[in-house]
Amino acid sequence: xxxxxxxxxxxxxxxxxxxxxxxxxxxxxxxxxxxxxxxxxxxxxxxxxxxxxxxxxxxxxxxxxxxxxxxxxxxxxxxxxxxxxxxxxxxxxxxxxxxxxxxxxxxxxxxxxxxxxxxxxxxxxxxxxxxxxxxxxxxxxxxxxxxxxxxxxxxxxxxxxxxxxxxxxxxxxxxxxxxxxxxxxxxxxxxxxxxxxx
Amino acid sequence: xxxxxxxxxxxxxxxxxxxxxxxxxxxxxxxxxxxxxxxxxxxxxxxxxxxxxxxxxxxxxxxxxxxxxxxxxxxxxxxxxxxxxxxxxxxxxxxxxxxxxxxxxxxxxxxxxxxxxxxxxxxxxxxxxxxxxxxxxxxxxxxxxxxxxxxxxxxxxxxxxxxxxxxxxxxxxxxxxxxxxxxxxxxxxxxxxxxxxxxxxxxxxxxxxxxxxxxxxxxxxxxxxxxxxxxxxxxxxxxxxxxxxxxxxxxxxxxxxxxxxxxxxxxxxxxxxxxxxxxxxxxxxxxxxxxxxxxxxxxxxxxxxxxxxxxxxxxxxxxxxxxxxxxxxxxxxxxxxxxxxxxxxxxxxxxxxxxxxxxxxxxxxxxxxxxxxxxxxxxxxxxxxxxxxxxxxxxxxxxxxxxxxxxxxxxxxxxxxxxxxxxxxxxxxxxxxx
Numbered sequence: 001x002x003x004x005x006x007x008x009x010x011x012x013x014x015x016x017x018x019x020x021x022x023x024x025x026x027x028x029x030x031x032x033x034x035x036x037x038x039x040x041x042x043x044x045x046x047x048x049x050x051x052x053x054x055x056x057x058x059x060x061x062x063x064x065x066x067x068x069x070x071x072x073x074x075x076x077x078x079x080x081x082x083x084x085x086x087x088x089x090x091x092x093x094x095x096x097x098x099x100x101x102x103x104x105x106x107x108x109x110x111x112x113x114x115x116x117x118x119x120x121x122x123x124x125x126x127x128x129x130x131x132x133x134x135x136x137x138x139x140x141x142x143x144x145x146x147x148x149x150x151x152x153x154x155x156x157x158x159x160x161x162x163x164x165x166x167x168x169x170x171x172x173x174x175x176x177x178x179x180x181x182x183x184x185x186x187x188x189x190x191x192x193x194x195x196x197x198x
Numbered sequence: 199x200x201x202x203x204x205x206x207x208x209x210x211x212x213x214x215x216x217x218x219x220x221x222x223x224x225x226x227x228x229x230x231x232x233x234x235x236x237x238x239x240x241x242x243x244x245x246x247x248x249x250x251x252x253x254x255x256x257x258x259x260x261x262x263x264x265x266x267x268x269x270x271x272x273x274x275x276x277x278x279x280x281x282x283x284x285x286x287x288x289x290x291x292x293x294x295x296x297x298x299x300x301x302x303x304x305x306x307x308x309x310x311x312x313x314x315x316x317x318x319x320x321x322x323x324x325x326x327x328x329x330x331x332x333x334x335x336x337x338x339x340x341x342x343x344x345x346x347x348x349x350x351x352x353x354x355x356x357x358x359x360x361x362x363x364x365x366x367x368x369x370x371x372x373x374x375x376x377x378x379x380x381x382x383x384x385x386x387x388x389x390x391x392x393x394x395x396x397x398x399x400x401x402x403x404x405x406x407x408x409x410x411x412x413x414x415x416x417x418x419x420x421x422x423x424x425x426x427x428x429x430x431x432x433x434x435x436x437x438x439x440x441x442x443x444x445x446x447x448x449x450x451x452x453x454x455x456x457x458x459x460x461x462x463x464x465x466x467x468x469x470x471x472x473x474x475x476x477x478x479x480x481x482x483x484x485x486x487x488x489x490x491x492x493x494x495x496x497x498x499x500x501x502x503x504x505x506x507x508x509x510x511x512x513x514x515x516x517x518x519x520x521x522x523x524x525x526x527x528x529x530x531x532x533x534x535x536x537x538x539x540x541x542x543x544x545x546x547x548x549x550x551x552x553x554x555x556x557x558x559x560x561x562x563x564x565x566x567x568x569x570x571x572x573x574x575x576x577x578x579x580x581x582x583x584x585x586x587x588x589x590x591x592x593x594x595x596x597x598x599x600x601x602x603x604x605x606x607x608x609x610x611x612x613x614x615x616x617x618x619x620x621x622x623x624x625x626x627x628x629x630x631x632x
Contacts, residue, residue: 039438043428050540094305103253122461125248125452125453136452143480144250145250168252169259171482175461175476176476
């Protein structure tokens with residue numbers, strides 16, 4: 001009789017435990033997702049499908065501790081690409097580019113259109129819509145001393161050189177534009193300058 | 199006695215005159231100087247347009263700091279140098295060659311177009327500097343490091359304290375009862391007895407029983423599926439980034455194009471996180487935020503100028519830029535940005551296809567980024583969300599001869615003028631999953 005009673009109470013205990021655990025589990029589930037704060041990502045189902053198995057080019061840990069997107073060997077030319085710009089960032093280099101470097105692309109409407117598009121993204125903030133150095137950042141007094149294209153004695157070669165290396169406070173914009181786009185921008189800048197000189 | 203008093207008087211007199219002198223001197227140096235405002239303005243205008251790309255008044259930039267340069271050099275020398283520094287150097291002027299060498303041969307442009315008066319105006323500006331306006335006490339918003347986030351904590355702590363107190367009281371009562379030797383069963387409280395009666399009644403009423411079971415099942419299912427459908431959907435995810443970068447300041451206030459920094463969006467699958475050299479295109483010269491810049495973070499933390507300048511310093515550290523000497527040290531430390539948008543590997547998505555080909559605005563998927571102080575994921579990035587957009591977006595095929603014929607046939611087939619992305623195959627499984 002006594003034994004039966006104990007069994008009974010044990011069973012009762014067990015069912016109570018079950019209820020408590022299931023409640024806790026539900027609360028846990030809700031906490032994981034519903035009350036998720038913005039600072040932590042959601043639970044992922046099978047994270048190996050979210051995180052790339054191959055090495056990410058910008059991955060923190062590359063091959064044997066070295067980043068995988070390291071610089072190519074000097075002199076490498078990408079397939080269908082062009083040799084790297086090799087005129088040095090010096091005063092002599094500037095003069096050399098100014099007199100010797102020529103635009104390999106013809107001035108066409110399409111090239112100018114792309115040039116304008118790129119100019120509007122990458123140059124307009126400082127140099128302004130017309131190239132007079134009166135861009136938004138200049139108006140807002142964030143940048144000062146941006147020259148008017150007409151005040152500078154520039155050629156297609158020198159524009160390209162400055163786009164690649166930057167000059168004075170202007171930084172290099174070569175990483176943001178492709179080879180062709182750079183020359184298209186140069187074409188558009190020359191058109192702007194001609195308009196300003198009129 | 200008298201002498202002592204005299205002595206005291208002398209001292210007070212001396213002190214008074216001294217303070218008077220001090221105040222006088224101070225006021226003299228600060229704003230009682232007669233500044234020819236018109237000249238200063240003219241000089242400032244010229245300085246801003248011609249010199250400021252390489253010179254600042256108070257610190258070195260590409261060239262030396264020019265504040266008070268008149269005190270260091272002869273006026274004639276300065277004029278000769280500004281008009282044509284190359285000529286001056288060629289003439290063998292030792293000072294000119296020395297300064298040229300000191301700045302590693304940085305070529306200063308010649309300014310033959312400036313008249314002597316122009317140059318004098320510029321020099322006048324470098325000497326008097328900015329005209330200080332009466333400082334109206336606008337110290338900016340005092341940065342509170344944890345202003346409104348503290349009450350939340352207090353609430354949590356209070357709640358925890360109440361629960362603990364409650365538990366303690368309960369256990370105490372239990373112990374007291376046990377000590378008194380009172381058995382639990384007979385003396386139940388009214389509430390407990392009522393509940394028990396309710397429970398007994400419920401057990402006997404079949405209709406109520408079914409109703410409650412159904413209700414509980416439905417609530418359970420709602421919670422369960424709600425939980426499941428949130429798995430892997432990071433809408434609103436807003437992690438803390440290593441640098442407090444405000445898209446609002448850059449893309450909103452300063453109107454910089456999204457693609458200026460995310461330049462790979464136009465040609466590649468990824469929009470790309472800009473490398474630090476892109477930051478340095480502007481931050482080489484902008485080492486401090488403007489006076490009243492304030493960034494308010496999601497947690498209610500408000501950052502003022504002092505903190506934000508430290509954030510720019512972090513960029514310098516990453517780029518290995520020596521702010522004082524204005525050169526790269528070569529010791530770089532890449533910034534570990536926390537990724538927000540992440541499509542799983544089993545989905546193919548290409549930014550260039552959307553940005554360059556179709557011309558979709560970045561904001562369509564990423565939301566009002568130009569208003570975000572802190573970046574967050576605006577869209578759920580679920581498949582249903584992709585497909586919704588593909589169903590209603592008309593494809594722009596203008597000027598694409600390759601697709602002209604296909605488009606014509608499809609438009610005929612569906613009887614529409616312009617084909618949507620879905621009709622062009624934008625909801626085929628294999629288009630994105632392969």
